[in-house]
Amino acid sequence: MDAIRVRFAPSPTGSLHIGGARTALFNWLYARKTGGVFVLRLEDTDTERFIAAAAEGIFSTLRWLALGWDEGPDKGGPFGPYAQSERKPLYTAEAQRLLEAGSAFRCYCTPDELAQHREEVRKRGEVARYSGRCRHLTEDERRAKEEQGIRPALRIAAPAEGTTVVTDLVRGEVSFDNRASFDDYIIMKSNGMPTYNFACVVDDHTMGITDVIRAEEHLSNTPKQIIVYHALGYPLPRFAHVPMILAPDRSKLSKRHGATAVEEFREQGYLPEAILNYLALLGWSPGDEREVMGIEEIVSMFSLDSVSKHAAIYDVKKLTWINAQYLSNLPIERVVETVLPFFQARNLVSDQPATQEMEYAIRVIDAVRSRIHTLVELADASAYFFSADFSYDEKGVRKHFTKEGVAQVLTRGREALARVEPFTLEETEKAYREVIGGMEISGGALIHPTRLALSGRTVGPGLFDIIVILGKEKCLARLDRAIAFVNACKA
Ligand code: GLU
Numbered sequence: 001m002d003a004i005r006v007r008f009a010p011s012p013t014g015s016l017h018i019g020g021a022r023t024a025l026f027n028w029l030y031a032r033k034t035g036g037v038f039v040l041r042l043e044d045t046d047t048e049r050f051i052a053a054a055a056e057g058i059f060s061t062l063r064w065l066a067l068g069w070d071e072g073p074d075k076g077g078p079f080g081p082y083a084q085s086e087r088k089p090l091y092t093a094e095a096q097r098l099l100e101a102g103s104a105f106r107c108y109c110t111p112d113e114l115a116q117h118r119e120e121v122r123k124r125g126e127v128a129r130y131s132g133r134c135r136h137l138t139e140d141e142r143r144a145k146e147e148q149g150i151r152p153a154l155r156i157a158a159p160a161e162g163t164t165v166v167t168d169l170v171r172g173e174v175s176f177d178n179r180a181s182f183d184d185y186i187i188m189k190s191n192g193m194p195t196y197n198f199a200c201v202v203d204d205h206t207m208g209i210t211d212v213i214r215a216e217e218h219l220s221n222t223p224k225q226i227i228v229y230h231a232l233g234y235p236l237p238r239f240a241h242v243p244m245i246l247a248p249d250r251s252k253l254s255k256r257h258g259a260t261a262v263e264e265f266r267e268q269g270y271l272p273e274a275i276l277n278y279l280a281l282l283g284w285s286p287g288d289e290r291e292v293m294g295i296e297e298i299v300s301m302f303s304l305d306s307v308s309k310h311a312a313i314y315d316v317k318k319l320t321w322i323n324a325q326y327l328s329n330l331p332i333e334r335v336v337e338t339v340l341p342f343f344q345a346r347n348l349v350s351d352q353p354a355t356q357e358m359e360y361a362i363r364v365i366d367a368v369r370s371r372i373h374t375l376v377e378l379a380d381a382s383a384y385f386f387s388a389d390f391s392y393d394e395k396g397v398r399k400h401f402t403k404e405g406v407a408q409v410l411t412r413g414r415e416a417l418a419r420v421e422p423f424t425l426e427e428t429e430k431a432y433r434e435v436i437g438g439m440e441i442s443g444g445a446l447i448h449p450t451r452l453a454l455s456g457r458t459v460g461p462g463l464f465d466i467i468v469i470l471g472k473e474k475c476l477a478r479l480d481r482a483i484a485f486v487n488a489c490k491a
Contacts, residue, residue: 004036005210008062008069009200011043012055015261018314019215019245019253020058021065022279026242027213028067029280029302039207040072042083043200045193061262065272066295071207079207084199091194094202094232095154095187103231104187106152107134108145129183130155154188156198156227164223169211169240169304176223185224197221201228204237213240213304240304243283244311253314265319269375271338273330274323282312292325320373327378328370335369335378336362342379348386360385363469367461381460385469388478390456392485399458400449407486410453412439413446414479423472429464453482 008024010016016024031038040062042055059074071077081087098104107130109117118128135157137145145152159178166174187198194202200221204212219241229236247257259265265275276295285308286293286301293301327335340361343349349361364385365378372378384390392401400406416431417423432450436443451463454475460466467475 002210004031004034005039005208006031006036006213007039007041007204007207007209009041009043009203009214010055010058011046012051012058013046014051014054015263016058016061017260018262018279018282019260021061021067021262021275022245022282023213023215023242024062024067025065025276025279026284026307028069029299030211030213030304031070032299033302036210037070038068039077039079039209040069040082041203041207042073042085043196045084045196045199057263061266064266065262065276067276082207084194084203087199087203088192088194090206091188091199091202092192095194095198098156098187098231099154101231102157104154104156105135105184106137106142107155107184107186108137108142108150108152109134110150127180129179130185132184135184151190153186153190155184156187156231158182158184158224158227164226166219166222166226166239168219168222169238170243170307171219171241171309174219176220178223181220182224182227187228197224198228201225201232201234205229205232205234209237211238211240211304213242216241216244240307243308245282245314246311248313248315250311250313257314258316260314269339269342269377269379270319270323271326271330271375274319274326277326278319278322281318282314283308292322292329324371324373327372327375332362332366332369336365339365339375339378342375343382343386346379346383348379348383360469367465367469381457384455384457385466388474388481392452392456392482393458396448396452396456396458397489400452401482401486401489403445403449406445406449407483407490409435409439409441409446410449410479410483410486413450414476414483417467417472417475417479420472423468425464425468428467432464449482450479454478 006027008027010020010024028038030036040059044055055073062069069075071079071082073082076082095104099106114130117131117133121128134152134155160183162178164176164178164181166176168174185197186195188194203209222239222241226236245253247253253260259268262275266272273295277291277293277298280293280298280302281291284302284306286298287306340349343361344351349357353361364382368378368382372381412435413432416435417428420427420431432446436446439446447463448458451460451466452458454463454466454470470478
């Protein structure tokens with residue numbers, strides 16, 4: 001078998017969404033799995049809708065996800081250029097070939113004429129399709145149209161009878177009735193630009209693509225493209241249409257279902273590792289219960305045979321759960337690297353942190369990272385380690401700061417901590433146990449208000465971890481502040 005070549009071919013009309021990223025991932029996985037080549041192609045012929053920044057945005061999101069490509073617009077390769085806007089001469093030449101072979105024809109119908117025809121057909125209760133009017137124009141008729149200054153579009157001369165069968169690696173054989181599925185559709189617009197179904201075929205062939213892996217939404221385009229393959233005398237690639245991604249209520253995924261752009265997840269503090277892991281599960285599974293899998297493991301398990309025919313359900317909760325797993329289990333250096341910009345954005349850590357500042361941040365991150373879902377949450381839940389400028393959780397105040405004698409309990413805790421040397425986990429805990437024993441109170445009666453005093457919160461890492469990371473000086477100052485607060489409440 002020839003070396004596998006697959007491609008991801010985004011249209012730069014917006015940012016990269018979950019669906020596009022999943023298509024990119026499946027192509028990438030297949031290339032990595034088979035030792036093949038992953039090509040990135042920009043489908044930017046739709047000039048009006050082309051947004052230059054969108055292309056750059058898509059590239060940068062793919063890079064952030066670590067879905068690197070082997071050939072593409074930015075890095076070239078043996079089959080370039082890789083942006084369709086730079087391949088016009090090729091489409092023109094291939095269209096000319098079809099024209100000469102009689103497999104395509106010039107169409108001079110104006111938009112008004114086409115609309116009128118559609119209307120008539122609709123009135124008769126038939127499916128609107130091109131009338132075939134310009135298929136058999138004589139030379140004279142053509143010349144007359146040209147003299148009127150009408151610039152023709154090119155249409156493929158498509159079969160109006162029979163069926164076209166798509167053999168799909170995921171869906172098996174899918175039959176399309178030619179008459180119902182397409183007409184003599186336009187392959188080159190009158191402005192000289194190719195349409196998607198034509199450019200895509202010319203590119204997939206000339207770029208040596210062996211496997212076209214794309215979303216199920218494109219399945220209905222495939223018979224149209226097969227006609228072009230046949231007309232141009234190109235061999236067919238293999239096709240694999242990966243299943244639809246639906247919202248939890250099985251409706252089409254849209255804005256109202258929350259974030260779907262990968263960038264939004266990036267901003268909310270999701271890790272690329274977690275997003276890739278989640279995307280891999282949208283339409284694929286390793287065949288067992290495994291859900292949290294590193295990318296190497298996914299590559300080794302991946303095959304198109306195990307891609308499902310059934311729609312995948314998009315579930316942000318699952319993604320968030322996977323993200324939490326990665327946050328608690330990735331090597332601490334990796335979590336630190338990704339969360340640092342979030343800390344810096346909140347001014348918790350300086351832009352160029354000195355070694356000591358970094359060491360402190362690492363200890364905080366390591367203590368806080370379990371039970372956390374996103375990097376934003378992690379920065380949030382770490383803030384009190386860097387600044388005493390926090391208010392006390394209101395419920396916590398009612399529960400722990402209004403108890404009879406709490407000022408005295410906190411004072412005893414403070415005195416005990418002041419005496420502790422060295423200020424370690426064991427010693428601070430021992431000192432607290434002695435206060436608890438000495439005052440004959442429950443552990444919680446000292447531990448809960450201390451946590452609130454030190455962090456403003458009622459939940460978080462182990463109290464003695466907090467105490468030791470903060471250090472003696474900060475603990476004593478925060479306990480003083482809490483004691484004053486409690487006394488002021490009473491007064
Ligand atoms: N530009 C098309 C899209 O973004 C590519 C479809 C294909 O992969 O053939 O949907």
